[in-house]
Amino acid sequence: MKRAIMLVTAALLMTTSTGVFAEQTQADRNECLLLSRNCKDQVDDIYTRMQRLEREIQKGTRVYTPKELRQLQEKLAETQEMLKDMEKPGR
Numbered sequence: 001m002k003r004a005i006m007l008v009t010a011a012l013l014m015t016t017s018t019g020v021f022a023e024q025t026q027a028d029r030n031e032c033l034l035l036s037r038n039c040k041d042q043v044d045d046i047y048t049r050m051q052r053l054e055r056e057i058q059k060g061t062r063v064y065t066p067k068e069l070r071q072l073q074e075k076l077a078e079t080q081e082m083l084k085d086m087e088k089p090g091r
Contacts, residue, residue, distance in 0.1 A: 029063055030056050034071060046083050050076060 033049075033056055044052065053076040057069060064072065 029068075033075065034064070034068055046079060046086075050079050050083070053079065 030052065033053055053072055056064070057072050057076065060069065
C-alpha cells in the first residue's frame with residue numbers, strides 16, 4: 001500500500017515538474033527581440049542589440065522553435081547590416 005502511494009506521488013511530481021520546465025523555457029524567451037512585444041522602455045544601442053540577439057540565438061531549440069530562431073538570425077543579420085551602413089565613410 002505504501003509503495004503504491006509513493007508511486008502515485010512520484011508520478012504526480014514528474015508531471016507537474018514537466019509543466020514547470022515548459023513554463024520556464026517560455027519565460028526565457030525574449031519577446032521584445034523576437035516579436036517586438038513587452039519592450040517596456042527598452043532602448044538598446046546597436047552593439048547591445050547584437051549581443052542580446054546572439055545570446056537568444058545561443059539558447060537554441062530548448063527555448064525557441066526553429067522558425068523563431070530563423071527570425072532572430074534574420075534580425076541579427078539586419079542589425080549587422082545597419083551597423084555596416086552606418087560605418088561607411090561619407091555618412
